[in-house]
Amino acid sequence: MSRSARVLVANWKMNLPEEGIEAFALAVASWEPRQTIDLVLVPPFPFLDMLTRLKQAHGNRFEVGAQNCSAEERGAWTGEVACWMLAAVGATRVIVGHSERRHLFDEDDTLVGRKLAAVSAAGLKPILCIGEEESVRQSGQTRSLLRHQIETALQTIQELPPGLTIAYEPVWAIGTGSSATAEMIAEAHDDIAAILEEVAGTRVPILYGGSVSADNAEELASVGSVDGFLVGGASLASSSFGSIYRAL
Ligand code: PGA
Numbered sequence: 001m002s003r004s005a006r007v008l009v010a011n012w013k014m015n016l017p018e019e020g021i022e023a024f025a026l027a028v029a030s031w032e033p034r035q036t037i038d039l040v041l042v043p044p045f046p047f048l049d050m051l052t053r054l055k056q057a058h059g060n061r062f063e064v065g066a067q068n069c070s071a072e073e074r075g076a077w078t079g080e081v082a083c084w085m086l087a088a089v090g091a092t093r094v095i096v097g098h099s100e101r102r103h104l105f106d107e108d109d110t111l112v113g114r115k116l117a118a119v120s121a122a123g124l125k126p127i128l129c130i131g132e133e134e135s136v137r138q139s140g141q142t143r144s145l146l147r148h149q150i151e152t153a154l155q156t157i158q159e160l161p162p163g164l165t166i167a168y169e170p171v172w173a174i175g176t177g178s179s180a181t182a183e184m185i186a187e188a189h190d191d192i193a194a195i196l197e198e199v200a201g202t203r204v205p206i207l208y209g210g211s212v213s214a215d216n217a218e219e220l221a222s223v224g225s226v227d228g229f230l231v232g233g234a235s236l237a238s239s240s241f242g243s244i245y246r247a248l
Contacts, residue, residue: 009229009231012235038228040092042066066086091124112149113155116161125162137172151199167230168185170184174232176210208223
């Protein structure tokens with residue numbers, strides 16, 4: 001896969017950057033442009049519209065993404081947000097199946113698959129998160145778990161969604177300060193690429209996520225099969241996120 005596919009995602013979760021959204025967006029817009037990296041900023045829902053306006057005001061240097069979506073299109077789903085609504089406020093990508101959604105909100109592979117289909121039907125680009133818990137890794141089941149997550153997610157759709165990105169995020173590395181090693185990432189990414197080739201006959205960009213920081217980004221970016229990063233904690237300050245950008 002060519003370097004042009006590299007993607008760097010800031011997942012703010014239920015936080016905002018300490019410097020404020022506007023200052024963060026301004027900082028990102030001031031970075032030296034690199035055609036080879038797609039930048040995606042993913043705020044909580046209420047800030048999508050504001051971020052889209054900032055993006056337009058500062059040269060469209062980044063995309064705006066959403067952290068979650070409903071699998072439904074409309075109706076009596078109190079508290080839910082449909083994909084077409086995300087598109088209406090300028091989102092172009094949606095994170096689906098993040099481990100916090102899977103574990104804290106009981107989202108199973110089937111629901112993740114339905115959400116993937118909804119994102120695709122709305123013409124948005126999904127970022128599908130997959131990854132193993134520590135016990136799965138220890139029992140040597142990582143590859144079969146990744147296969148199961150990919151197969152179930154893709155079951156409900158006829159074709160691979162255009163613009164699909166996969167984020168390999170080992171659950172035990174998320175927010176813990178200890179990322180997977182370069183060797184583990186290389187192995188998992190090769191497995192994911194092989195599974196996708198077999199299941200869908202194609203390649204898509206594969207990002208790594210889980211305690212990516214300004215300190216380890218350069219080493220992790222040197223893994224040949226890493227097409228970008230999904231960053232949580234270190235995306236809450238433009239200084240650390242900028243270091244990761246430059247490391248890619
Ligand atoms: P982290 O989060 O970078 O804070 O580990 C990554 C993620 O949850 O996507």
